[in-house]
Amino acid sequence: MSWFEDIQLGVKTDLGTYTFTEEAIIAFARKWDPQPVHIDPVAAQNGPYGGLIASGWHVCAIWMKLMVASRINADRKDGQRAGVSPGFLDLKWLAPVRPGDCLHYTTTTHEKVDLKSRPDRGIIRSYNEAINQDGVRVMSFIGQGLMKRRP
Numbered sequence: 001m002s003w004f005e006d007i008q009l010g011v012k013t014d015l016g017t018y019t020f021t022e023e024a025i026i027a028f029a030r031k032w033d034p035q036p037v038h039i040d041p042v043a044a045q046n047g048p049y050g051g052l053i054a055s056g057w058h059v060c061a062i063w064m065k066l067m068v069a070s071r072i073n074a075d076r077k078d079g080q081r082a083g084v085s086p087g088f089l090d091l092k093w094l095a096p097v098r099p100g101d102c103l104h105y106t107t108t109t110h111e112k113v114d115l116k117s118r119p120d121r122g123i124i125r126s127y128n129e130a131i132n133q134d135g136v137r138v139m140s141f142i143g144q145g146l147m148k149r150r151p
Contacts (some may be wrong), residue, residue: 002146004122005111015066015105015120022099027060043091049096056093059103059130059139066105067128067143086123089142109122110142121146 022041029038034053036043044052067129097103106129122146130139 002147004112004124004149006145007112007124009109009111012106012108013070015063015070015107017102017104018062018066020058020097020099021040022052024056025052025058025097025099026053028061028105029055033057052099054097054101056091056139059093059097060141062103063105063128063130063139067107070107085143085145087144089144091139091141093136093139095136096134097130097132101138102133103107103138104132105130107143113144118146120149120151123147128131 004062012091026039026041029035035055037047037049038044039054040058044050063148069140105128108128109124109126111125113125115121125145126139126143126145128139130136130145
């Protein structure tokens with residue numbers, strides 16, 4: 001079982017890849033972020049990005065799906081469920097994601113935070129990013145997760 005004290009900083013985990021299709025971009029955006037740049041290829045062509053782009057929230061949702069899958073696999077191995085998150089820091093959408101882009105997602109343990117209010121837990125902060133097929137970072141943020149300390 002892994003505990004807060006066992007977490008090593010600087011450990012990079014490959015979460016996997018996802019290829020964005022025009023259909024998936026439009027379907028996500030119609031439901032959650034219905035701006036013309038995300039749902040209308042013709043209107044998007046005349047927009048600031050010169051074409052259809054994925055919602056930043058779509059890019060984040062794919063990170064979440066891949067992170068959960070990674071945590072479920074890790075939890076099966078070490079027996080401890082991943083902690084809940086008190087939020088994230090410094091979210092950046094750095095470049096547009098277009099139909100056909102294949103993003104590679106990673107997370108790297110970054111910092112440990114002691115909690116005076118909850119001495120039985122700590123926060124693990126991780127640096128998360130998505131890199132496209134051309135090596136361009138398109139999204140980054142600092143994630144936080146509560147983790148149990150040794151009894």
